[in-house]
Amino acid sequence: MLRFGRVLFKEAGTGISKTLSEILVCPLSKQPLRVCEKTNSLISDSIGVSYPVVDGIPRLVPSDGKIIDDEEASNSNSAVDPDAVKNDHQRCSS
């Protein structure tokens, strides 16, 4: 069970808050998503798909996702546990 906490959702332009990303999962695999600020998207490492965030609204209809090609995948971390999310976030942002 997830704990939402008392932190208000934070929106920075078209960005997405980490808090929001923590309550969402991939609509297909139901596995956690990680934020990629570089592409302003949510990454499902479990199935290699990224979902866009537009005007602060995550687009998690399965057909909105796009398959991450091998080159993009090699720049990403495949770990999906919460601790890895933080590391991936930093790597993606660099």
Place this chain on the structure above:
Amino acid sequence: MDNAIMSAASLHRTLPALPGQHSRPVSRSKTRLVRCSNERQVLFDRIAPVYDNLNDLLTVGQHRIWKRMAISWSGAKKGDNVLDVCCGTGDLAFLLSEKVGPTGKVVGLDFSKQQLLIASSRQHSQSKTCYENIKWIEGNAIDLPFPESSFDAVTIGYGLRNVVDRLKVLEEVCRVLKPGSKVSALDFNKSTNPFSTSFQEWMIDYVVVPAADIYGLANEYRYLKRSINEFLTGKELERLALNAGFCSAKHFETGGGLMGNLVAVRYGYIP
């Protein structure tokens, strides 16, 4: 007497899913929109601006009462984390926001980008700070992007009738509800009473469609009668909810029998 706007806004959900629409995306390195989605976007662009005004006009404000009842039946309370599926322009989400207060969280999910943009702009145009606890997600009701046991309550307003796979939606809703929590689904009532049915059809033909015609949306609203005919009765909805995994389900008729509200509880409820 009806929430024609919400129903019309959900027209796209009645269209059959194209191959791959609810499965893994097919394009590599670029996004390819499904044609059906494009058509739905055009439809929503056309209808979205008049949604709320037509709601008030056609129901003489009654839809607000039915929605407040739906919120009450959901059991949502202060501090809860709640979800509104098929949120459209956000009517139920805003009511939920007031109910759960600033210590709670509301997620509004809808298939339509334009509906969500209107919901978002309504949110930001309001002065109530409690609306800051609402987050909008574009998603498909049959593939909810939330972990199991995420929410203290779920509402669906005029959405269940229009989704492609009602059983799957209820299964997903059951999955994301915390044990012991409820879903409250408000919609038109498919009555077994011939008088109610006739009156409902008469209202659509002689009140709703002419009103919608003013905006050039007569065809969209004529769809209502067929969609209600194809919907499930209260008893059938109760059975569907039980098949979806809920431990109890009850359908209440409101609005003089024109509307109905399904309330179902996920297992684990201790009275």
